[in-house]
Amino acid sequence: MPAKLTILTNGSIKVEGDFEVCDPQGGVFNVAGKPAVFLCRCGQSAKKPFCDGAHKTCGFTSEVKASA
Template sequence: MRMVFPYRSVYISVVDLRSRDDSTRSMAFNVGDFVDMADVKIRMRPNGPFVVEGPFELTDSEGNKFDIPADKPAIALCRCGESAKRPFCDGSHKGCGFDSDERAG
């Protein structure tokens, strides 16, 4: 099945579970005018990052693109908020007590 996504950006809001004020963080994934969503896969790692596989662009809130090497098959995006390389994961979730393993369904 082919899914066509006709928008320029997909916004994912992530609730900061450690925050007391229900703040959220948003990440914009610029995916072009049309994308075969079957080519992009986003997996949640238990108590860890989002792992994104497939062709996509990652931009900041001003539309500036982050450098993602074309030869890299997947990237990990920080969910814990502690990474020194945000928005990318640097493994800090392992030592900060981040606990998140939501299940679909």
């Protein structure tokens, strides 16, 4: 399955399918075997670039609706 990114309301970005997560130098994060990962978009995670649930307590809000 090609990579699919879902921007979650008031939360992270869910990435699933065929993907890899790299740093700017091309290093690859070890996410082997994970069917999905969640990327932080609130900026408060202690595990960036991954979500650690901090968005639930930091007041982050972001309604998401795709537009054409």
